[in-house]
Amino acid sequence: MKKVQNTHISRQLRELHGALLEIVGVMNRPQRDEAMVREAGISLDRALFPLLVLVERLGPIGVVELADRVGRDYTTVSRQVSKLESLGLVDRQESAVDRRIREAVITEKGKAMTDRVDEARERIALSIFATWDERDVEDLVRLMRRFADDIKGDTPADPIE
Helix, strand or coil: CHHHHHHHHHHHHHHHHHHHHHHHHHHCCHHHHHHHHHHHCCCCCCCCHHHHHHHHHHCCEEHHHHHHHHCCCHHHHHHHHHHHHHCCCEEEEECCCCCCCEEEEECHHHHHHHHHHHHHHHHHHHHHCCCCCHHHHHHHHHHHHHHHHHHHCCCCCCCCC
């Protein structure tokens, strides 16, 4: 009985992995960010867009952590955060925990921009979920949140990738 269940779970995990690869692939397409920027009616370089969103969601955040989250090198992200700062979208401040670290935080102007992105994201999502039952959307959100929370603690060798 246990082997059958393990075999079934193994098939499900392969299917889950395939779905995650498709989702990440779509989310990482440059055209996706360009479309989101257009839909939001904002003017922002595509390379800066995900950084701004992450600073708003996770800030204050150090450049090293930000670089790790977007899979870019620290020096590149540092230059890009400087660009966001020069545009008045983020500020840098000393970390409350470690004075050697300068963290990026969203400004009012940056928050106004991410609010427009959130509105655009909602319009796009509503069209994607237009044919879904409300319960299915609730289940997806609940289970994705649970999966995201659980996977964060599983970092030894990034087994999902």
